[in-house]
Amino acid sequence: MSAPVDLRILTTPQELFQAAAEEVIHAAVEAVAERGRFTIALSGGSTPKNLYTLIAANASSSLPWNQMFVFWGDERHVPPNDPDSNYRMARETILSKVSIPVANIFPVPTENPDATAVAEAYEQTVRKFFGLRPGEFPRFDLILLGMGPDGHTASLFPETAGLQEKSRIVLANWVEKLKTSRITFTLPVLNAARIVAFLVSGTDKAATLREVLEGSAPGEKYPSKLVRPAQGKLIWFVDRAAASELTTAAQ
Numbered sequence: 649m650s651a652p653v654d655l656r657i658l659t660t661p662q663e664l665f666q667a668a669a670e671e672v673i674h675a676a677v678e679a680v681a682e683r684g685r686f687t688i689a690l691s692g693g694s695t696p697k698n699l700y701t702l703i704a705a706n707a708s709s710s711l712p713w714n715q716m717f718v719f720w721g722d723e724r725h726v727p728p729n730d731p732d733s734n735y736r737m738a739r740e741t742i743l744s745k746v747s748i749p750v751a752n753i754f755p756v757p758t759e760n761p762d763a764t765a766v767a768e769a770y771e772q773t774v775r776k777f778f779g780l781r782p783g784e785f786p787r788f789d790l791i792l793l794g795m796g797p798d799g800h801t802a803s804l805f806p807e808t809a810g811l812q813e814k815s816r817i818v819l820a821n822w823v824e825k826l827k828t829s830r831i832t833f834t835l836p837v838l839n840a841a842r843i844v845a846f847l848v849s850g851t852d853k854a855a856t857l858r859e860v861l862e863g864s865a866p867g868e869k870y871p872s873k874l875v876r877p878a879q880g881k882l883i884w885f886v887d888r889a890a891a892s893e894l895t896t897a898a899q
């Protein structure tokens with residue numbers, strides 16, 4: 649039985665980023681105290697980008713960078729210096745501005761033109777880091793996610809094969825509407841996390857957020873619905889604009 653959804657509606661985007669930053673710090677301090685390290689998977693997209701910028705500017709001294717280990721929940725199949733690279737975005741907004749050891753950063757090896765090989769290599773990196781036996785999934789302390797207007801999260805897009813994956817950790821997921829493969833953690837990884845935090849801002853997400861949190865459409869059409877950590881917290885950081893069509897939450 650998964651934990652109840654923790655919906656946090658913030659008045660403005662800035663307050664959303666501030667609340668999410670506080671959660672990252674809280675999760676990091678707790679993980680290091682309990683297990684000696686903090687494992688986090690970053691998301692791409694503009695909403696998390698604002699969070700990384702805020703942390704780099706205001707909270708970098710609050711995080712245990714030497715005990716933090718940074719992965720990506722998904723990545724575009726582009727070189728690491730490509731403008732579309734999630735790694736490049738995180739490097740430019742935060743990782744180049746804080747004292748995290750390079751050895752603690754695990755970018756997706758997207759230089760390889762074979763997307764399947766990229767996914768297999770990254771899966772081995774994750775397996776090795778977490779010391780996983782066959783059939784085991786990594787339990788990240790925190791996985792940050794965004795949600796697209798179509799309800800996709802990470803690179804798990806509606807009606808894509810990646811949604812059905814039950815055993816792999818990382819997949820090259822073909823996204824027909826983008827005419828490209830995207831490298832992504834699978835749902836079992838997202839649902840094994842101690843904490844999953846969605847960051848959703850803006851009125852363009854309002855109808856989708858209502859469907860994801862309150863609607864009855866199948867998860868294959870709104871993949872964010874399929875993220876329910878089995879033994880973990882699920883926090884939705886949303887601003888009032890994104891929450892404007894919700895019927896159940898106090899606005």
Ligand code: 6PG
Nearest residue numbers: 692693694695794795796801802
């Ligand atoms: C990516 C992200 C993707 C993103 C959503 C929402 O690689 O782009 O992983 O899943 O989180 O598209 O993006 P915004 O927050 O920019 O709307």
